[in-house]
Amino acid sequence: MNIVWVDGAGDELSQQAVAFARGLGGDVAAVRFAAGEAYSPAAWAQTLVELAAERGASAVLAPATDRGNELLAHVAAKLGQPVAANCTSLTPGSPARVVRLRWGGSLLEEAALDGSPLLATVAPHSVAAEPFGEPETLAVTPAASELDLAVRVSGRIEAAGAGVSLADAEVVVSGGRGVGSAEGFGVIEELAGLLGGAVGCSRAVTSAGWRPHSDQVGQTGTKVSPEIYIACGISGATQHMAGCKGAKRLLAINPDGEASIFASADYAVIGDLHEVVPAISAEIRKVRGT
Amino acid sequence: MNILVCVKRVPLTGGRMTLTEDGRAIQTRHLGFTVSPHEECAAEEAIRLVEEHGGSTTVLTLGPAEAEEQLRDMLAIGADRAIHLVSDGEEWDPQATAAAIVEAVRALPEPFDLLLFGNESADGGNYQVPIRVAHSLGLPCVTGIKALSAQDGLLRCEQEVAGGRDVYELRLPAVVTVREGINLPRYPSVPGRMRAKRKPVAASTPQRPAARLRMERLVVPEGPGKQAEILGHGPEAAPRVVEILAEIGVI
Ligand SMILES: Cc1cc2nc3c(=O)[nH]c(=O)nc-3n(C[C@H](O)[C@H](O)[C@H](O)COP(=O)(O)OP(=O)(O)OC[C@H]3O[C@@H](n4cnc5c(N)ncnc54)[C@H](O)[C@@H]3O)c2cc1C
Ligand SMILES: Nc1ncnc2c1ncn2[C@@H]1O[C@H](COP(=O)(O)O)[C@@H](O)[C@H]1O
Secondary structure, three states: OEEEEOOOOOOHHHHHHHHHHHOOOOOEEEEEEOOOOOOOHHHHHHHHHHHHHHHOOOEEEEEOOHHHHHHHHHHHHHHOOOOEEEEEEEEOOOOEEEEEEEHHHOEEEEEEEOOOOEEEEEOOOOOOOOOOOOOEEEOOOOOOOHHHHOOOEEEEEEOOOOOOOHHHOOEEEEEOHHHOOOHHHHHHHHHHHHOOOEEEEOHHHHHOOOOOHHHEEOOOOEOOOOOEEEEEOOOOOHHHHHHHOOOOEEEEEEOOOOOHHHHHOOEEEEOOHHHHHHHHHHHHHHHHOO | OEEEEEOOOEEOOOOOOOEOOOOOOEOOOOOOEEOOHHHHHHHHHHHHHHHHHOOEEEEEEEEOHHHHHHHHHHHHOOOOEEEEEEOOOOOOOHHHHHHHHHHHHHOOOOOOOEEEEEOOOOOOOOOOHHHHHHHHHOOOEEEEEEEEEEEOOEEEEEEEEOOEEEEEEEEOOEEEEEOOOOOOOOOOOHHHHHHHHHOOEEEEOOOOOOOOEEEEEEEOOOOOOOOOEEEEEHHHHHHHHHHHHHHHOOO
């Protein structure tokens, strides 16, 4: 019997985690916490620890989301067992073998994993999603301690919700150090506006204070998955690519034909973004007749 | 407020990762080193809290002898002292890392009010060392924090979630992991670098226990194997770009 904590029944990452657990063999119990339970990572983990003991679970899994990773780390700490985060595969045995993502997915690790139950989180898109029935609903165990409950969501700030969100945008026009200044982003904003897209940027840009961190794409920024990612003046560091490799297509604009971004690009324009980007905007206006 | 910040030395890999011959590490012969942006922000946050409330910042790393460079970087932006757990250069698994940090914290005469970490290490991405440390020390732990304030021993933390932010309130002492974006870290100044050379670094050499998550081999995933279609040079490429955008259906 394998236990999978899920966020809900419908979302794709939960369906992938359940499919992953089915791949281990044996029964799978998908569980979630009742809608009224305020998120409390250590208390939820304590509940999962007790459930795993009660059912004699051979594995406890979760999707490798912020909450999935956090919960499984608490479960592991409470049990004194290892946990492997962001796994793309898990083969039970003694020891079990895992393949997991490192460096935000830029590198894979093959590792041996000890412990019983096996503890792991499932990296997105490791397996195809499979629908599953209504998960079992859990209430926080009465055995959760005061310390467990000391960390508990007590309030919520709703996002302002203006404009297209970077994570969901169909088009992302992104600028790097090559943009040269905060003002230089005018041409990037103009093109993004014409395409109904969002503005992104590299870490070189946020570190310089040209754009807010909420615009940063990459390993420590936002992960995007647009129809097209237009990278202007970005060299293509692995940590940046970790955030935009989910894009269906990538167009890179850079005067340096050797820039590593071109190795991941579908389309290349060799040139200065300050000439190329306004020319693209002008051409869009021309074909639209505006 | 006495604050501990934990940072990990990692290579700055640039555009391509190359592995050593045995496939167990990144080839770093020509690379510089840094710490994760999350951890830089943790150090910056500690220094700001100490500027506001008084106290001191201690920065800790478990890493090879060369990791003193990262400790000096953090001392240069304003940390007061450092603890270097000198490793054998081998990778320590997250359980062993957490245990070494806990032992070092327990060995100090004064407990910390706040222990700050990155949300995840840049290279390992284990999402667990701080939670294990909190568990062993009997402290509460909040993760992925993008805004933090302290008042009269009470912490208020904001965590980004889909559609907004969740708020947590808890008492010190506590463990908090932060994400890049919580602040914009300062750059070290030349006088800061000079002062850093004279700040104390306490070194010790913990023993590495057997790993229970044992890295065997690293693999560079196959690239997308793309051959970019060159649409042109300079502004003359614009009409072809717009054709492509129309084909994709975004115009
Ligand atoms: C742990 C870790 C996490 C990181 N996380 C992130 C992250 O989330 N996101 C991120 O972006 N980075 C991240 N980084 C930083 C990353 O390693 C790179 O330093 C960064 O992505 C470089 O940004 P850049 O491409 O804009 O700058 P550069 O590498 O300096 O490249 C600038 C490019 O602009 C080109 N250029 C110059 N002038 C022009 C012009 N006029 N027109 C067009 N092109 C021009 C140049 O040819 C060059 O290719 C991280 C690093 C570490 C160590
Ligand atoms: N070797 C180390 N030395 C000091 N701190 C570490 C080390 N490894 C991990 N950490 C801290 O723990 C956080 C989470 O790491 P991880 O669990 O590996 O993702 C990091 O951001 C650091 O703050």
